[in-house]
Amino acid sequence: MTYPPPYVFEPAKGETHTHTIILLHGRSSTAEDFARDLFSLNTSRITRNLPFHFPTWKWVFPDAGTRWCTPFKEERSAWFDTFSLDDLRERQDLQVDGLREGIRLVQKIIEEEVGILGGNAEKVILGGFSQGSATALWSLFTGAAMMKGNLGAFVGLSAWMPFAKEAKEVVERPTSSSTMKAENLGNVFADIIGIVPLVSARAMQTCLQIPVYLGHGTDDALISVKNCHELSSIFAAIGAKTETREYVGADREGHWIKAPEQVDDIVGFLTRIFGEARDKGAE
Known part of the structure; x- marks a missing residue:
């Protein structure tokens, strides 16, 4: 599959690029839409979004393009096909092609x-939202994300993972x-x-012992928070430092x-690892 180019948000003007964070959007979104929606969210200091706190970071948002989505019976933006929105484990064979292609793009x-x-x-951070997080997780667990060494961290937002069982x-x-x-x-x-x-x-064992953040809504009507607990237990079993x-x-x-x-918690997680966050009191 040929993917659209990623949406890239460069470090602040005059700043030297020190880190790159790669975040994959969810189904029915796009790279640019996800970036704009994410950057519209602020920390507890009003008008302070994620790029403000990390001015030397480059933000890369890969784009899934479009593929057939069985639940909707139409082409949509998606990393892979799913058979059912109610049971994500049903007909998992439909997910295989998209996962194989997606992890190569991430790599x-x-x-x-x-x-x-x-x-x-270690100056590269990987993560994603919902189905994007699923593809990012598969990039970790197959080793595709670590071909050049240990990544700095993983950020999972409303995450779930195919073949979690x-x-x-x-x-x-x-x-x-x-x-x-x-x-x-x-x-x-x-x-x-x-x-x-x-x-x-x-x-594989060394690379998977990276700091992991998993954040999920207890009232998420689409992807149950049980998926977050499941992922947390998987990471813990292989020795990862997980913040849930x-x-x-x-x-x-x-x-x-x-x-x-x-957003505060994401900033705090990344700051504890990299120490690169801009002072929250700075203007």
Whole structure:
């Protein structure tokens, strides 16, 4: 599949580019729409959005383009097809082609950004919203996101993951070490989409021990918060440092980012890791 170019928001004028954050939009959105919607949200200091707090960061929003969406019986913007909105595990075979294509796009963008940042993968952050987060998660668990080294962090917003049941079965095996769990997870996901494992077992285990933020609405009417708990347990089993937060009262029937509380938490999470946030008191 040929993807549209990503929407890119460059660092503030006069600032040197130090980090890149790559965020994938949800279904029925686009890269530019997601970026504009995200940047319209402020922290608890009014008029202070995410780029304000990280003036040296580049924001890259990949675009899924359009594909057939079975629930709607039409072409829509989506990373992969799904059979049912009510049961995301039904007919998961429909998700495979989009996942295979999507992780390759993420891999390409990450490799480009790591090169721009002098080969330092730890200055690249990956994440996404809803179906975009699903594709980003698969990029992690197959190793596609880590071909150039450990990423700096992962940000999951209203996240869910295809084949989560299979992932839980892997990481809940009581006789497996965290290294073996990470290796098996990568192998299972590679088998599902028909690719060879992309990184070694040791590299997989090391790369997946990255800081992870998962934020989800308890009243999300589209994607249950149970998905957040499921993901948190998977990350914990392989040794990742996971920060899980729940919110009430977000727009879009709870299936969105809660401002200002969640935006504050995202800034706090990224600041604790990278120490790059602009002083909240600065004007």
